[in-house]
Amino acid sequence: VIYPPHSKLTDKEKTNICYLSFPDSNSGCLGDTQFCFRFRRSTERKVSLCCFLNQLDRDLPVYLKKDPAYYYGYVYFRQVRDKSLKRGYFQKSLVLISKLPYVHLFRTMLKQIAPEYFEKSEAFLEAVCSDVDRWPPPTPGKILQLPVMGIIMKLRIPTYRDKPGTTPVVQNMHQADAQISMALPTVHEVDLFRCFCPVFFHIQMLWELVLLGEPLVVMAPSPSESSETVLALVSCISPLKYCSDFRPYFTIHDSEFKEYTTRTQAPPSVILGVTNPFFAKTLQHWPHIIRIGDIKLPGEVPKQVKVKKLKNLKTLDSKPGVYTSYKPYLNKDEEIVKQLQKGVQQKRPTEAQSVILRRYFLELTESFIIPLERYVASLMPLQKCISPWKSPPQLRQFSQDDFMKTLEKAGPQLTSGLKGDWIGLYRHFLKSPNFDGWFRSRQKEMTQKLEALHLEALCNENLVFWSQKHTEVETVDLVLKLKNKLLQANREQLPVKTETLKKLQTHINDIILALPDDLQDILLKTGTT
Numbered sequence: 001v002i003y004p005p006h007s008k009l010t011d012k013e014k015t016n017i018c019y020l021s022f023p024d025s026n027s028g029c030l031g032d033t034q035f036c037f038r039f040r041r042s043t044e045r046k047v048s049l050c051c052f053l054n055q056l057d058r059d060l061p062v063y064l065k066k067d068p069a070y071y072y073g074y075v076y077f078r079q080v081r082d083k084s085l086k087r088g089y090f091q092k093s094l095v096l097i098s099k100l101p102y103v104h105l106f107r108t109m110l111k112q113i114a115p116e117y118f119e120k121s122e123a124f125l126e127a128v129c130s131d132v133d134r135w136p137p138p139t140p141g142k143i144l145q146l147p148v149m150g151i152i153m154k155l156r157i158p159t160y161r162d163k164p165g166t167t168p169v170v171q172n173m174h175q176a177d178a179q180i181s182m183a184l185p186t187v188h189e190v191d192l193f194r195c196f197c198p199v200f201f202h203i204q205m206l207w208e209l210v211l212l213g214e215p216l217v218v219m220a221p222s223p224s225e226s227s228e229t230v231l232a233l234v235s236c237i238s239p240l241k242y243c244s245d246f247r248p249y250f251t252i253h254d255s256e257f258k259e260y261t262t263r264t265q266a267p268p269s270v271i272l273g274v275t276n277p278f279f280a281k282t283l284q285h286w287p288h289i290i291r292i293g294d295i296k297l298p299g300e301v302p303k304q305v306k307v308k309k310l311k312n313l314k315t316l317d318s319k320p321g322v323y324t325s326y327k328p329y330l331n332k333d334e335e336i337v338k339q340l341q342k343g344v345q346q347k348r349p350t351e352a353q354s355v356i357l358r359r360y361f362l363e364l365t366e367s368f369i370i371p372l373e374r375y376v377a378s379l380m381p382l383q384k385c386i387s388p389w390k391s392p393p394q395l396r397q398f399s400q401d402d403f404m405k406t407l408e409k410a411g412p413q414l415t416s417g418l419k420g421d422w423i424g425l426y427r428h429f430l431k432s433p434n435f436d437g438w439f440r441s442r443q444k445e446m447t448q449k450l451e452a453l454h455l456e457a458l459c460n461e462n463l464v465f466w467s468q469k470h471t472e473v474e475t476v477d478l479v480l481k482l483k484n485k486l487l488q489a490n491r492e493q494l495p496v497k498t499e500t501l502k503k504l505q506t507h508i509n510d511i512i513l514a515l516p517d518d519l520q521d522i523l524l525k526t527g528t529t
Contacts, residue, residue, distance in 0.1 A: 003125045009097075010042040012255060013071075019253035021075050021093040023223050024276045030079055032115070034107055035223035036231070037073045037249040040256065058493060059140040061160045062241045062441060064188060066099045073097055074106040075223070076114035092118060100138065102187040103231060105155060112148055145181075155184040164239045165362045188235075192361075193340070193353035195232035198292045198320050201337060202307065203236075205328045207361060208425065209288055211237050211368070213244050213432040214326070215267035217283050219274055220292045223249040226273030229292060233271055236361045240369060243437030244269040252276055269433050288324040329428070330420030336360045367416035368425070369438075374410060375403045376442050383453060388461050392454040395446055398439065400430055452496045455485055459500050463507045464514060472519065475511060479523055482508050 002009070009017070020037040023029045057065050074096040082090040094114040096106050117124050128149060135146045140159040145152050196203050209216055210233050218233070220226035227248030234242045247254070250272045254260075260268060261282045274283070283289070307322050336357075343353045381393040404423065412422050429435050463482075467475040486504060489496050512523045 001122055001125070003122075003129050007097075012042050013039070015253075016040075016255055017073060017095060017097070019251050020073055020249060021077070021095050022091070023077060024251065029077065029222050029224075033075075033077045033079075033222065033224050034110060035075050035077075035227040035249055036103055036107070037075065037223075037227065038070050038247055039073065039254070041069055041071055055493070056137065056139060059159045059161075061158050061162070061164075061239060063235070063238050064101060064158065065241070066101075068099070071097050071099060072101055072103075072106075074103070074110055076110040078114070078118055090118075094118075102157070104189060105153070105184060105187045108153060108182075108184060109146075109148055112151055116149065150180065152181045153184055154181055155187050157187055164366070165359055189358075190228050190231045190235065191350060191354055192232050192235070192357045193350050195229045196357065199290055199322055200340070202322045203336070203357070203361075204330065204333055204364075205307070205322070205324075205326065206233060206290070207236050207364060208328050208330065209324075209326065210234065210242065210271070211240070211365075211432075211434060212425075212428050213242075213269040213434050214288055215269060215286055216271045216288050216290065217274060217279065217286050218272065218290045218292060219279060221275065223273075223275055225292055226275055229290070230271050230273040237365050237434070238362065240365055240434060241437060241441075242271075243433045244271070246271040248273045250274050252278055252282075288322070288326060290322050291320050293320040328420070329425040330418050330422070333360075333418055364416065364418075367412040367418075368422075368429075370415060371407055371411050372403070372426075372438075373442075375406050376439070376446075380446055381450070386450070386453050386457050388454070388457040392450040395443065395450075400427075448492060448494050451488070451492075452494045455489060455494070455496055455504065456500055458482070458485070459503045459507065464510045467511045467514060472515065475515065476519065476523065479508060479511055482511075 016039045020039060023033060023035075075093050076095075077091075077093040079089055079091045081088065094110060094117050096110060098106060100106075113124075113128050117128075131148050136142075136144055138144070138157055140157045141161070143154060143156050145154055147153075196206075199206065216233065218226050218229045220229060230246055230248040234246050245268070247256075247270065250260075251257075251274075260270060260272065263285055267283075267286045272283075307324060307326075339356060340353060342348075343356065376398070379396040379398065381395070385393045404426070407423065407426070412418075463478070467478065470478075482504060486501065486508070488494070489501060512520050515523070
């Protein structure tokens with residue numbers, strides 16, 4: 001069954017969803033299980049993100065922006081004994097498909113609706129859909145109230161202006177009417193401490209592997225553990241965006257299975273979460289494997305675990321741990337390990353442990369990225385180089401050698417006490433997909449800023465006076481160029497004040513009105529669409 005019925009999915013997408021919606025038979029998930037997966041959209045489908053969604057996307061932090069090539073699937077699976085059924089078990093999954101990576105929101109929503117759906121069947125889904133139709137747009141920065149089956153979920157989607165690491169608190173209001181209100185502390189975060197608990201001593205090495213876009217596979221006993229761990233890994237380099245592919249739950253039926261498991265080329269830059277024992281054999285050649293047992297919160301302090309040699313990983317029953325021959329660039333931060341161990345001994349709540357861990361990762365990532373931000377900002381031409389009568393100047397080229405020279409005086413040592421081979425880490429990072437993605441987005445932002453400054457410079461000129469001193473041909477050329485600038489500013493949503501755009505439009509109209517009537521008619525019709 002698909003709701004709403006008019007939703008269009010290709011056969012390939014449907015097949016992928018079907019296989020990904022159920023745990024592997026060896027997982028033995030009895031009762032209710034929730035997990036999430038991510039799959040590639042079919043190439044035959046036109047990628048259309050309407051302008052309105054693009055507008056909302058612009059205000060999101062980079063790591064929450066939509067990737068038009070992928071969908072997320074959020075699953076609520078139930079398996080219970082039922083003698084009346086031929087197989088002896090009731091097995092059903094309710095799956096919510098979305099472009100949005102709001103794991104916590106959709107997980108909470110499914111928890112509310114799936115158990116009732118299993119009792120009441122399809123008419124219930126229709127009622128849920130009509131509730132969702134009443135939801136406001138997912139505007140970042142606003143407190144949103146989302147009704148679903150008698151409950152109102154209150155939440156706030158972060159914006160790129162939020163200070164990293166801060167989450168404005170959504171207060172639980174007392175509703176005067178009968179509806180129950182439920183405040184969500186986050187829309188997208190997972191319980192970091194719970195996920196990293198099994199590999200507690202290796203968090204810093206895992207941060208390096210994710211930062212460098214190394215091929216990583218998480219072998220777990222069930223999809224909920226594999227998906228949460230993969231999502232935790234991807235989020236540990238926030239506020240940087242992880243730019244390679246990641247699959248919170250991946251099966252042997254996946255349409256990318258052959259592409260990702262082939263031995264004819266080096267493993268790709270992806271993070272895969274798997275549960276099928278078959279992968280222990282298929283992915284033996286992968287350089288970094290994380291093996292997880294059942295995720296339980298430790299009652300006592302975990303024992304120190306050594307990094308294991310890859311050749312020791314023979315089966316999926318191998319002991320939990322990290323199997324790799326990778327040598328970290330940075331020295332180990334003993335302080336965070338002690339702090340979290342102390343939390344375990346003092347029975348500190350897991351939410352508080354996650355806050356500590358998230359802050360640790362954030363400070364580590366920021367110490368790493370600030371020198372790069374500082375260097376890239378220096379590639380921007382000076383404002384005095386911007387002339388209204390010339391094209392906007394180009395950004396200077398990124399030079400690895402020049403960047404490396406800046407590290408001596410303005411490197412990560414200014415904000416981090418960690419010692420180690422930071423230079424080696426940067427060299428490796430500059431070859432990674434994460435650097436490529438980060439630099440492209442910075443380049444785009446800075447180029448748009450230059451275009452915006454150029455527009456402002458044009459607005460501050462007396463363009464009518466200029467046109468009176470030039471020929472009609474030159475004036476018409478100027479009008480067409482200015483109209484193109486206006487279209488570009490709207491199309492690319494350049495960071496320009498509305499007054500500037502109005503002023504430019506007034507300039508254009510004034511120049512046109514000073515021209516002969518026949519030209520006026522032509523120019524007023526040109527370039528307005």
